[in-house]
Amino acid sequence: MRYWLMKSEPAEFSIDDLACAPRRSAAWTGVRNYQARNFMRDDMRSGDRAFFYHSSCAVPGIAGIAEIAKSAYPDPTQFDPGDEYFDPKATRDRPRWFSVEVKLVAKTRLVPLPELRARRQLADMRLLARGNRLSITPVTAAEWKFILRLMKKPAGGGS
DNA sequence: GCCAACGTTGGC
């Protein structure tokens, strides 16, 4: 099983939207970056776990935990001319973009970005790498376990 | 709104 971090702008789709979705499950659509696509298409498997990250908002940070409920399939929005994520170069025979199905495991306390940055155990986290913009990044097992522990501590708690 | 950093596009 692998671990991931998936970014979403809460104004577009938040952890609460996922919590309110039928079966607390939703299609992760609109990824239009090749590296992020490759992670989804080639490496994500059903049963993998992911941190749900809120980006481009007042308090960016990890907001919860999700599970990959269904591995990659063609992202339907690329075929829809009325959709903002329509891609005229994509065809049904040769889809360019992919989605996965994501299911909420737990909403957690929000772990803000500066709190992640402050932990030297997370110094090598892909999310925190200089200039990183990838909306989907791998998380190591050690990082995953460390952040799970962090989530159980009160906000800003020391040690 | 600013700006750093990265990705994509397209002329050559």
Next chain:
DNA sequence: GCCAACGTTGGC
């Protein structure tokens, strides 16, 4: 294949 111009991301 190079690289300048442009677009996007995302924190601040």
